[in-house]
Amino acid sequence: MKEKDIYILAIESSCDDTSASVIKNRQILSNIVANQEVHAQYGGVVPELASRAHQQNIVPVVLQAIKAANISKEDLNAIAFTKGPGLMGSLLVGASFAKSLSMALNIPLIEINHMQAHILAHFIEEDNMESPPFPFLCLTISGGHTQIVKVNDYFDMEILGQTIDDAVGEAFDKSAKILGLPYPGGPLIDKYAQKGNPDAYKFTKPRVGDMDFSFSGLKTGILYFINKNVEIDPDFISKNLNDICASIQNTIATILIDKMKNAVKHTNIKHIAIAGGVSANSEIRKRLIENQFGWKCYIPEFQYTTDNAAMIGISGYYKYLENSFADNNSLANPRMKF
Ligand code: KG4
Ligand code: ZN
Numbered sequence: 001m002k003e004k005d006i007y008i009l010a011i012e013s014s015c016d017d018t019s020a021s022v023i024k025n026r027q028i029l030s031n032i033v034a035n036q037e038v039h040a041q042y043g044g045v046v047p048e049l050a051s052r053a054h055q056q057n058i059v060p061v062v063l064q065a066i067k068a069a070n071i072s073k074e075d076l077n078a079i080a081f082t083k084g085p086g087l088m089g090s091l092l093v094g095a096s097f098a099k100s101l102s103m104a105l106n107i108p109l110i111e112i113n114h115m116q117a118h119i120l121a122h123f124i125e126e127d128n129m130e131s132p133p134f135p136f137l138c139l140t141i142s143g144g145h146t147q148i149v150k151v152n153d154y155f156d157m158e159i160l161g162q163t164i165d166d167a168v169g170e171a172f173d174k175s176a177k178i179l180g181l182p183y184p185g186g187p188l189i190d191k192y193a194q195k196g197n198p199d200a201y202k203f204t205k206p207r208v209g210d211m212d213f214s215f216s217g218l219k220t221g222i223l224y225f226i227n228k229n230v231e232i233d234p235d236f237i238s239k240n241l242n243d244i245c246a247s248i249q250n251t252i253a254t255i256l257i258d259k260m261k262n263a264v265k266h267t268n269i270k271h272i273a274i275a276g277g278v279s280a281n282s283e284i285r286k287r288l289i290e291n292q293f294g295w296k297c298y299i300p301e302f303q304y305t306t307d308n309a310a311m312i313g314i315s316g317y318y319k320y321l322e323n324s325f326a327d328n329n330s331l332a333n334p335r336m337k338f
Helices: 037-042 047-069 088-105 114-123 168-178 186-193 216-232 236-267 282-290 310-321
Strands: 007-012 017-024 027-035 078-084 109-113 136-141 146-153 156-162 271-275 296-298
Touching: 007 047, 007 088, 007 310, 017 047, 017 310, 027 047, 027 310, 037 047, 047 088, 078 088, 078 114, 078 310, 088 109, 109 114, 109 310, 114 136, 114 146, 114 271, 114 310, 136 236, 146 236, 156 236, 168 186, 168 216, 168 236, 186 236, 186 282, 216 236, 236 282, 271 282
Parallel strands: 007 078, 078 109, 136 271, 271 296
Antiparallel strands: 007 017, 017 027, 136 146, 146 156
16 A cells, blocks of 8 residues: 655745745655845844744745645644744744644644754765765754764764854855955855956965864954955955865865864775755755766755755654654744754
8 A cells, every 4th residue: 555645834934035835755846945134134044034034934935835735724733843953033933823723733743953954965865865874974064053973874974073263154155355345245155256266365274173164263364364465455356256166165075075084994884975055055966966986975855955944844754654753832942053
């Protein structure tokens, strides 16, 4: 007999994107993301504005996700939501909405860890995506996180290393800000770097544990370097933008690849997955895929690497299979650990 299909509505609201997705088993039927433009003028996410925008977006985004999936809400078997980590005010909007809807529809509620979900996005069923076999290593790189994780099973994960200060996305965005580029500047550094010389300038790489990261020193180094040169030539940035961006990107990519080499050496695991918004970076992708180290690299579709509810949906699916449900006292947890 054919197993019953499982339909889950997933909600993600941990930072500045309001997202809802409907998943049928491992297949994404819809994945709607409302970005919040309001933060660009402040050069970073403003938590209070983020939670207000989630309040405005959540109902239309959920309705759109259900409509685009071509189902009715009575077809749903469960509601999955991001419990943490993230911004408290933002998480609360998604958590309260998910709890209310699960009560109204009388279906189970599933709590999801946002960082695990970034990794489990690799198990979404798509023609052009291959799921990594267990155990594998995942490099999670976003605006909020930088981690190397050993993934033994769907919910058995170990953090091998992480940043002790800024996340890699922040390193890109803060460097871009120093260069006078708008927020978020990561994609712009990538764009200008295409035409630049990656060896034009050298920046000092941080000294931290084998698999840990630190980016705040790099940012300060870039700031001093730029200030010193602009003092000599006020047009230094505009004259050399491509080379500066290529050199910054080269430094960051080298740091990440070196750490992954250490992680492979420590674990002897050669299946490498990548997750988080920074995995869009062309240089980082290129170096991971080049495969000169004998790795096999797994990169999800772009829409599943940035913050999105589809990754919450696939995580919810595996929790549903384990009957791992939350009760209605469930709370958002901004500092949630694995
Ligand atoms: O995962 P994400 O969408 O949001 C969270 O932080 O959770 O990641 C956003 C980060 C931003 O810092 C952005 O600048 C960076 O990803 N980013 C990039 C690129 N595309 C996005 N950084 C470097 N190169 C890119 N192509
Ligand atoms: Zn994220």
